[in-house]
Amino acid sequence: MNSFRILLSSLIVISLVLTNVKCYSPDPRVGQARILVGSNIYFFGGNTMNPRFTNQVLYLNLSSSFNITSPPWSQIAISPIPIPLHFPASCLSTDGSTVYLVGGMSQDQQNSSILMIPQSSVYAFNTNSLQWTTPSIINFNNTFLGREDINSAADSNGKCYFFGGYSSKLTAETTRIIYNDTNIFDTMAMKWSTLTLPNAPFACAFCSSVLKDNLIIYIGGIGSSMNKTTAGDQIDPRSGQSAVLTQDGRIIIYGGKGTITDIRAQPDVAVLDVNTTPYTWKAITDKAPQSLVYHSATLYGIYMIIAFGSITPSNQLSASASIILNNNLYIFNTQNYTWVNTFDATFTGIYGPNSTKSGPISLGAKIGIGIGVVAAVGIIAVVGFFLYKKFHNREGFRNSIATPGTQYI
Ligand SMILES: *[C@@H]1O[C@H](CO)[C@@H](O)[C@H](O)[C@H]1NC(C)=O
Ligand SMILES: *[C@@H]1O[C@H](CO)[C@@H](O)[C@H](O)[C@H]1NC(C)=O
Ligand SMILES: *[C@@H]1O[C@H](CO)[C@@H](O)[C@H](O)[C@H]1NC(C)=O
Ligand SMILES: *[C@@H]1O[C@H](CO)[C@@H](O)[C@H](O)[C@H]1NC(C)=O
Ligand SMILES: *[C@@H]1O[C@H](CO)[C@@H](O)[C@H](O)[C@H]1NC(C)=O
Numbered sequence: 575m576n577s578f579r580i581l582l583s584s585l586i587v588i589s590l591v592l593t594n595v596k597c598y599s600p601d602p603r604v605g606q607a608r609i610l611v612g613s614n615i616y617f618f619g620g621n622t623m624n625p626r627f628t629n630q631v632l633y634l635n636l637s638s639s640f641n642i643t644s645p646p647w648s649q650i651a652i653s654p655i656p657i658p659l660h661f662p663a664s665c666l667s668t669d670g671s672t673v674y675l676v677g678g679m680s681q682d683q684q685n686s687s688i689l690m691i692p693q694s695s696v697y698a699f700n701t702n703s704l705q706w707t708t709p710s711i712i713n714f715n716n717t718f719l720g721r722e723d724i725n726s727a728a729d730s731n732g733k734c735y736f737f738g739g740y741s742s743k744l745t746a747e748t749t750r751i752i753y754n755d756t757n758i759f760d761t762m763a764m765k766w767s768t769l770t771l772p773n774a775p776f777a778c779a780f781c782s783s784v785l786k787d788n789l790i791i792y793i794g795g796i797g798s799s800m801n802k803t804t805a806g807d808q809i810d811p812r813s814g815q816s817a818v819l820t821q822d823g824r825i826i827i828y829g830g831k832g833t834i835t836d837i838r839a840q841p842d843v844a845v846l847d848v849n850t851t852p853y854t855w856k857a858i859t860d861k862a863p864q865s866l867v868y869h870s871a872t873l874y875g876i877y878m879i880i881a882f883g884s885i886t887p888s889n890q891l892s893a894s895a896s897i898i899l900n901n902n903l904y905i906f907n908t909q910n911y912t913w914v915n916t917f918d919a920t921f922t923g924i925y926g927p928n929s930t931k932s933g934p935i936s937l938g939a940k941i942g943i944g945i946g947v948v949a950a951v952g953i954i955a956v957v958g959f960f961l962y963k964k965f966h967n968r969e970g971f972r973n974s975i976a977t978p979g980t981q982y983i
């Protein structure tokens with residue numbers, strides 16, 4: 575009897591421990607927004623294909639070390655986005671308290687196969703109170719309602735820069751637009767401005783951008799038509815890749831798929847040195863555990879942290895098959911260019927507290943009104959698009975593409 579009791583209570587303890595140890599594991603997705611706030615990477619919305627867009631808010635807590643097989647995910651279930659959102663852009667207030675979600679497409683409440691343009695231009699999330707509000711923004715440009723896959727970069731003065739993106743075809747009669755404008759959202763003044771740059775260079779969707787000094791550098795993507803000569807290793811043209819800027823000025827791109835072929839672009843990881851003229855590519859030989867598109871990459875300390883996205887097909891046959899969403903988290907050491915299985919929190923402060931603010935955002939970068947928009951190439955615009963062919967007109971994209979391009983994160 576006594577030993578039975580002991581056994582019983584042990585079982586209870588064990589089951590409690592197991593319940594607590596079991597980490598929350600979010601649904602895989604594409605088209606999420608992400609932003610680093612302190613030591614948490616927040617993720618908003620996206621398409622989980624379950625059945626479609628989601629309003630979930632998630633975060634990954636980077637304050638302690640972890641094994642990539644059990645990342646410390648949490649969901650803020652009590653405060654989802656007011657509506658499901660696909661491919662919104664994100665922007666952070668200077669004090670780090672408020673995340674603004676800009677644009678993004680929503681869906682009908684009853685029938686997720688019907689797209690719906692959001693009522694509000696911008697949703698604001700307070701990371702302390704977990705409250706959502708819909709701020710009013712002076713001179714907001716209504717073409718951002720429902721605009722998806724906007725490239726964004728932020729400076730240290732509370733200004734967020736938005737470039738390009740596309741609007742979905744809502745009906746068979748409407749046409750898709752791939753934008754080539756640059757907009758500034760001043761989060762201090764709550765004021766919006768649309769710039770018409772004299773050299774407004776090209777349109778872009780699914781490109782990547784980083785903000786370095788006073789340049790926004792766009793890499794890859796669809797619809798671009800401007801090249802910048804680069805030297806160094808051969809890098810496949812691609813779209814849907816990510817890019818991060820390290821503190822010492824290296825741009826690291828990861829993933830993406832080929833422009834003509836829709837398949838895994840090679841190499842998986844490449845480093846662009848923009849301190850040289852011309853810019854120089856270096857291919858990284860350590861093969862990635864997986865190649866992804868439409869994932870999120872975030873720089874934290876020495877690590878590039880890769881989450882979500884879909885698996886890039888490795889051959890043309892699988893490119894036409896259904897989409898496989900990625901369930902795993904991957905971590906790349908940006909110091910010695912190796913893929914690691916452990917996130918070691920002691921390496922995150924290696925460059926001091928500044929490093930926690932990195933990501934696609936360049937520290938202390940100053941952007942004047944005379945923004946330079948540069949297309950860094952070596953990368954040509956991408957055409958393929960298995961992901962959206964279900965609800966996007968593929969031809970529309972092809973027609974809008976001028977061959978080569980570049981871009982964004
Ligand atoms: C992150 O994790 C640390 C320790 O592991 C914990 O103290 C902190 O409360 C967590 N933060 C959030 C927002 O969950
Ligand atoms: C991470 O977890 C996996 C599965 O539990 C285990 O096989 C592996 O040894 C762990 N790695 C480290 C570095 O702890
Ligand atoms: C949802 O909308 C689609 C497209 O308009 C339509 O074909 C489908 O029948 C609708 N489904 C339901 C359950 O109403
Ligand atoms: C809004 O953006 C569109 C597309 O770039 C542009 O044509 C229009 O002039 C902008 N509107 C304002 C008020 O700036
Ligand atoms: C930029 O967009 C405008 C308006 O959609 C269009 O008229 C113009 O041709 C575009 N420029 C390029 C280089 O794509």
Ligand SMILES: *[C@@H]1O[C@H](CO)[C@@H](O)[C@H](O)[C@H]1NC(C)=O
Pocket residue numbers: 799800801954977978
């Ligand atoms: C960019 O480079 C590609 C490939 O070298 C070339 O086909 C294309 O004409 C170039 N475009 C421009 C605008 O220079």
Ligand SMILES: *[C@@H]1O[C@H](CO)[C@@H](O)[C@H](O)[C@H]1NC(C)=O
Pocket residue numbers: 907909910912921
């Ligand atoms: C890369 O750096 C990490 C720690 O920063 C170390 O554990 C690992 O052994 C290094 N790998 C190589 C190949 O140097």
Ligand SMILES: *[C@@H]1O[C@H](CO)[C@@H](O)[C@H](O)[C@H]1NC(C)=O
Pocket residue numbers: 925926928938
């Ligand atoms: C961190 O930021 C401070 C203030 O912006 C600056 O003085 C310092 O040089 C930065 N440190 C590094 C390692 O970049």
